[in-house]
Amino acid sequence: MALTTKYKGLIDIANSSGIQDLQIAEQVGVLHIRGTAPSADVKNKLWDVYNQLDPNFLSGDVVMNVDVSTAISGSQVRVITQNSNLNIRKGPGTDQPIVGKAAKDEIITLISRANDQWWLVRTNDGEEGYCYAQYLEPIS
């Protein structure tokens, strides 16, 4: 079955959700989806639909890299670790020393996006450092 058929539900949602710079293309047996969602809710919705069409993502025939447009400097982000504290590090990398912690569900300030993986943040206590971006969700 063609990937565009298998993932029609996901493609339809992506096309109708106001995603900026949306790119969907099949390359060497993998459907690549890129773009910037207007909110974290839209991004989560896409992942829910993807999970329904390919439970636990085990087929490996989609790479979906969707960003959230509200993740801008100065905005508030929520810590979305499963249950542990989120490490705040001196520099962008897990080899960097830990300079602070942010609790699960704590809301902190995004100072800047060092790269796609690491964001510079500040807690309400004034602790500053780098956190892994996957554990931060923009509040829209």
Added chain:
Amino acid sequence: MSLKNVISVFVLSGCLAVATVSCKSKVSDSDLKAKVENVVTTTPGVSVDVKDGVVTLSGTVSSESEREAIENSAKAADSKHIKSVVNNLVVAAPQIEINSNDADLTSKVVDATKDFPTVQTTVKDGVITVTGSVEQSRVQVLKQSLDALSPKRVDMSTLVIK
């Protein structure tokens, strides 16, 4: 008025009529082609053909809006003499950026899987292969973290979901 004069008036007006018609038809095709080319060939990869006042555009452009813009500027090149525009321009599939630099991916995968001690990963030719096991509740975070690196593929087919 003598007959001769009458004839020459007829001949003259006949000539004029022919000249007008031929003048109009001359604007067509090769001249139209030049006019349209003048405005649309600023976009590389677009070619123009004209037959009987019908302009055909062909080639590849990068977006639907560019495709429409070129059609509109072609029509506007000589709206009086262009009968119609056949838009055969094709919008090229967008080039999606893929990271196939294994060294770069490997170091980023280390960060992405730091909190997944029961997961092992290998990177080869831009493909991240994930083995080991992971709790069902965390598989999405794992996949999101790996997809965010824009690899060629994330292969989790042998990953055990607990």
